Amino acid sequence: MDYGHYRTLSITRRGDAGAVLDIQMRAANGKLPTAGPDGHRELAEIWRDVAADDSVRCAVLRGEGMGFSGGGDLAMVEQMSVDDAVRTRVWKEARDLVYNLINCDKPIVSAMHGPAVGAGLVAGLLADISIASKTAKIVDGHTRLGVAAGDHAAIVWPLLCGMAKAKYHLLLCEPVSGEEAERIGLVSLAVDEPDLLPRAYELADQLTAGSQSAIRFTKYALNNWLRQAGPTFDASLALEFMGFAGPDVREGVASLRERRAPKFG
Numbered sequence: 001m002d003y004g005h006y007r008t009l010s011i012t013r014r015g016d017a018g019a020v021l022d023i024q025m026r027a028a029n030g031k032l033p034t035a036g037p038d039g040h041r042e043l044a045e046i047w048r049d050v051a052a053d054d055s056v057r058c059a060v061l062r063g064e065g066m067g068f069s070g071g072g073d074l075a076m077v078e079q080m081s082v083d084d085a086v087r088t089r090v091w092k093e094a095r096d097l098v099y100n101l102i103n104c105d106k107p108i109v110s111a112m113h114g115p116a117v118g119a120g121l122v123a124g125l126l127a128d129i130s131i132a133s134k135t136a137k138i139v140d141g142h143t144r145l146g147v148a149a150g151d152h153a154a155i156v157w158p159l160l161c162g163m164a165k166a167k168y169h170l171l172l173c174e175p176v177s178g179e180e181a182e183r184i185g186l187v188s189l190a191v192d193e194p195d196l197l198p199r200a201y202e203l204a205d206q207l208t209a210g211s212q213s214a215i216r217f218t219k220y221a222l223n224n225w226l227r228q229a230g231p232t233f234d235a236s237l238a239l240e241f242m243g244f245a246g247p248d249v250r251e252g253v254a255s256l257r258e259r260r261a262p263k264f265g
Contacts, residue, residue, distance in 0.1 A: 001053035008039035009046060010064070019057040020204045021050060024064050025120055032070030033063050035119035040072070043119050044093045047100035050108075057208040060200050061110045061123055068112040069120020071141060074253055080244045081253075091241045094119075098152055098233060101126045102223050105216045107207045111200035112136045112178065113193055122152040125160070125186065126226075128219055129207075131200050132178030133193035138186065142240060144173040145256070146248030146264060150240025155226055155233035161186045 003011040008028065014020040023046060025033035035043065050059050063069050080087045101108070101123060110127035116138045124130055125138075132138065140157075142149040149170040157166035161184040169176055182190035191199050207215060243249055248264050255262035 001049055001055070003049065006042050006046065008033075008036075008042050014201065015205060015208055018055060019208045020201070021053070021056045021059040023059055023061045025062070025069060027063070027065030031065055032067045032115060033065070033120060034070045034073050036073035036076055040076070040090060040093050040119055043123060044097035044100060047104040050106050051104045056106055057212060058204045059106055059108045060204050061108060061127060062197065062200070063113065063120060067114025068116040068124060068136065069118055070115060071118030074256060077145070077244070077249065077253055081249050087241055087244055091237065094151055094237055095234075097122055098126065098155065102226050105220065107215055107219060109200050109204050109207070111196050112138070112187070113196055115139070117141050119151070125156055126152055129189075129203055130187040131189045131191060131196060131203070132181055132187045133196045134177065134179040134190045135193060136178035136181070138176040138178070138181055139173060140170050141173050143171060144252065144262065146246070146252030146262065147243030148236060148239040150237040154236035155229045157186070159225060159229070
């Protein structure tokens with residue numbers, strides 16, 4: 001498999017025969033990886049390639065720079081608010097990102113540090129083993145932007161941390177530290193930041209050394225819990241993208257650009 005066409009993902013191989021695929025989301029702005037048009041599309045597509053690559057036994061997803069992911073590019077959000085073709089394209093990518101992750105047969109380990117928001121967070125929390133630094137800042141920022149919490153939120157947050165905690169954090173956009181995320185079951189593990197990548201690679205090596213049929217079939221069976229929630233996910237994504245055509249998202253974007261609280265009508 002040739003991964004050279006990916007522009008926003010830095011992809012290398014680790015371990016025996018390169019069986020661990022190390023996927024790093026690039027920080028295009030020098031600070032945080034953001035999901036612009038290319039990044040959003042590539043983060044959805046990569047999991048099909050991982051599934052099709054017979055040389056890969058496990059993938060590790062991480063971010064570059066100051067954090068794991070910084071959310072969607074605001075210029076792309078503004079395009080979505082006025083251009084139906086752009087909105088439809090991004091909706092399909094958002095749908096594919098979730099389903100491609102769920103259906104990828106190889107185990108995926110995420111290593112989250114710093115801010116974890118947006119499309120990157122989708123992959124981080126849907127990973128089979130999610131590891132966060134204790135000081136990571138996990139935020140689902142949809143309602144702050146003025147749109148419904150779609151993407152991965154409705155499909156996996158209630159399953160991981162329960163409905164009460166899911167509603168609290170999704171409705172209020174209340175941040176979750178990595179340490180708290182482990183306590184409530186939102187992530188698999190929380191570790192000190194210097195231990196984050198070593199622990200992720202250690203677990204990836206363990207998964208690579210294990211019975212591939214047993215691991216992949218177990219993942220497939222467990223992910224049926226997520227597949228059963230498919231209609232809930234589809235509805236949440238449709239409502240999110242309906243919001244991108246509404247007035248609140250324009251105020252949400254403006255408030256983020258001006259670094260102030262939003263004033264929704």
